[in-house]
Amino acid sequence: MKSFASDNYSGIHPTILSAIAEANQAHASSYGNDPFTAKAEHLFKQQFGQDTEVLFVFNGTGANITALQCAVQSFHSILCAKTAHINVDECGALMKATGCQLHAIDTPDGKLTSELIAPFLSDLGNIHHTQPRVISITQCTEVGTVYSLEELTTLCRFAHQNGLYVHLDGARIANALAALGCSAKAGTVDCGVDIMSFGGTKNGLMIGEAVLIFNKDLVANAQFVRKQLAQLFSKMRFISAQFVALLENDLWLTMAAHSNAMAQLLVREVSSVSQVKITQSTDANGVFALIPPAIVEPLQKEFPFYLWDEQTCEARWMCSFDTTEEEIIIFVKRIKELCANLDR
Secondary structure (H helix, E strand, O other): OOOOOOOOOOOOOOOHHHHHHHHHHOOOOOOOOOOOHHHHHHHHHHHHHHEEEEEEEHHHHHHHHHHHOOOOOOOOOOEEOOOOOHHHOOOOOHHHHHHHEEEEOOOOOOOOOHHHHHHHHHHOOOOOEEEEEEEEEEOOOOOOOOOOOOHHHHHHHHHHHOOEEEEEEEHHHHHHHHHHOOOOOOHHHHHHOEEEEEOHHOOOOOHHHHEOOOOOOOOOOHHHHHHHOOOOOOOHHHHHHHHHHHHHHHHHHHHHHHHHHHHHHHHHHHOOOOOOEEOOOOOOOEEEEEHHHHHHHHHHHOOOOOOEOOOOOOEEOOOOOOOOOHHHHHHHHHHHHHHHHHHO
């Protein structure tokens, strides 16, 4: 059985593996001066707009740091949700690399709003305090919710009115766009996002993410920032070729739509179990639920997953591009069996 721990646990889509093999057939120029990178950049521009600057990097943390380093100086601060990956799961890498203070804001659903952010802007212009410069959001959020187009547009407008940039951590942006049913440009650029990361490894790639820059004010030093942060790959064609395969024929959306659908199936099936309570809106490919503490250990032995909150016994179940309906049914059947045993 596959796990429900993370979409990072999934393998590599066969089309992506074939693309890597194809890129390995001959020599090619290094550091992005190759036809695979040129084609991948072209495909990104088709999706997000011709003015998009594209930088390929190794991983999600590298993508976030590269993007944010383009937007800040060390006396700036960055505002994010308390659950944000840059706050919780990147080992302080952002603060070390940028020197910036990070303000983590409590949210009920992983989403930032102007009302939640406003109190943190009171020190704008005060020389004794770090200056808020970027609002960093995650789409999908770390608790599986998705900003609507209206929510994202309103937040970006608020940021720009206050002289702030908007950075979007798009590790699961494919799942968000598939859920929203809109184009890539409509769900990012048109809402006012200035700079973002575009996830690959959670959606079928072996390695690689992309930094997409929409605001031209952030482009000038981007190439140097990537190099200094050790995110410039000499054999870049092996990252770029994967994105060509991902973006061609909308494979990225097909895979994301499938993982989203599997999460919806999981919610429908497990909702019949009275001892399980869904805690967040299942907008994409993540399901969050309170489960009986007694079933955690035996269930994890058969189907690895993470407890999002060990105090409340809130589980996080992630579906992937290769999750099947049969696996969902078997998983929920085991949950029902374990819960039934509690009543004996």
